Amino acid sequence: xxxxxxxxxxxxxxxxxxxxxxxxxxxxxxYGKCDNPYGHGHNYMVEITVSGPVDSQTGxxxxxxxxxxxxxxxxxxxxxxxNLNLCPEFVNQVPTTENLCIAIYEIVKRGFKKAHLERxxxxxxxxxxxxxSGESGR
Amino acid sequence: MVYLTRKAEFSxxxxxxxxxxxxxxxxxxxxKCNNPNGHGHNYTLEVTVKGAVxxxxxxxxxxxxxxxxxxREVLDAFDHRFLNKEVPEFLTTIPTTENLAIVIWQxxxxxxxxxxxxxxxxxxxxxxxxxxYGEDAHGEA
Numbered sequence: 001x002x003x004x005x006x007x008x009x010x011x012x013x014x015x016x017x018x019x020x021x022x023x024x025x026x027x028x029x030x031y032g033k034c035d036n037p038y039g040h041g042h043n044y045m046v047e048i049t050v051s052g053p054v055d056s057q058t059g060x061x062x063x064x065x066x067x068x069x070x071x072x073x074x075x076x077x078x079x080x081x082x083n084l085n086l087c088p089e090f091v092n093q094v095p096t097t098e099n100l101c102i103a104i105y106e107i108v109k110r111g112f113k114k115a116h117l118e119r120x121x122x123x124x125x126x127x128x129x130x131x132x133s134g135e136s137g138r
Numbered sequence: 139m140v141y142l143t144r145k146a147e148f149s150x151x152x153x154x155x156x157x158x159x160x161x162x163x164x165x166x167x168x169x170k171c172n173n174p175n176g177h178g179h180n181y182t183l184e185v186t187v188k189g190a191v192x193x194x195x196x197x198x199x200x201x202x203x204x205x206x207x208x209x210r211e212v213l214d215a216f217d218h219r220f221l222n223k224e225v226p227e228f229l230t231t232i233p234t235t236e237n238l239a240i241v242i243w244q245x246x247x248x249x250x251x252x253x254x255x256x257x258x259x260x261x262x263x264x265x266x267x268x269x270x271y272g273e274d275a276h277g278e279a
Contacts, residue, residue, distance in 0.1 A: 001240045001243070001270055001272065001273065001274060002270070002271075002273040002274060003236040003239055003240065003268050003269065003270050004268065004269040004270070004271075005235075005236065005266075005267075005268050006266070006267050006268070006269070007265060007266055008264070008265040008266070009265075049269075054234075054236045054237060054240065057156055057158065057159075058154075058156065058167055058168075058232065058234070059154070059231065059232035059233070059234035059236055059237045060234055060236060061236055061268075063167070064266070065169070
């Protein structure tokens with residue numbers, strides 16, 4: 001039987017939501033206090049969901065050591081205690097949690113080959129979260 | 139279609155070991171989970187059923203009956219047990235969270251008549267959970 005395995009990780013980062021394509025008034029109207037030029041920060045929770053058949057010898061969808069290792073070196077070390085606006089992924093796009101979710105999906109999809117990536121879910125606060133399952137996702 | 143989820147908790151011990159592996163392979167694949175004396179978790183189980191809302195009762199399923207089935211089929215068998223030694227399925231299958239979710243699906247699905255089982259989610263810790271939807275490895279339901 002196929003199983004979906006989800007692992008949660010946390011990192012802390014700062015960002016400012018601001019688009020150079022908008023006027024100051026438009027930025028303020030669109031992003032409100034998130035447009036504060038000094039930025040602000042969040043503790044982000046990231047859920048990585050992978051899926052696949054359960055290996056009959058190990059009882060696992062994938063080795064958690066592999067998933068944890070990838071998540072730490074490729075996602076957490078990249079974003080933890082960083083200003084997201086200065087990260088290469090956000091040079092040309094606003095670091096909303098929607099775009100962060102898609103960026104993490106692309107990183108995991110491109111680099112993690114031990115199991116099928118099903119979904120990335122990012123909680124910006126306890127009150128809001130975002131999910132991305134790829135362009136063909138449900 | 140309405141989806142209804144009921145949660146339950148159980149505490150159990152387990153260890154990971156494949157008798158077909160050498161001791162070195164078991165240690166490499168399973169790490170500290172290979173300790174034969176076992177270790178334990180507080181598991182959280184979420185059972186989601188789906189169905190139409192009955193126009194007379196307003197229910198998808200009788201929650202009392204769902205609770206009874208979960209208690210009888212899962213909690214009575216798993217709670218405060220050493221899974222490897224006391225649950226028949228895990229005498230021959232490694233009690234990973236993946237296999238726990240599958241075994242719980244297999245125990246519950248035939249017993250739920252009024253509503254259809256949609257998902258079994260098992261949390262081993264708040265940071266790790268497994269979902270099964272009854273699909274085989276090729277994605278067929």
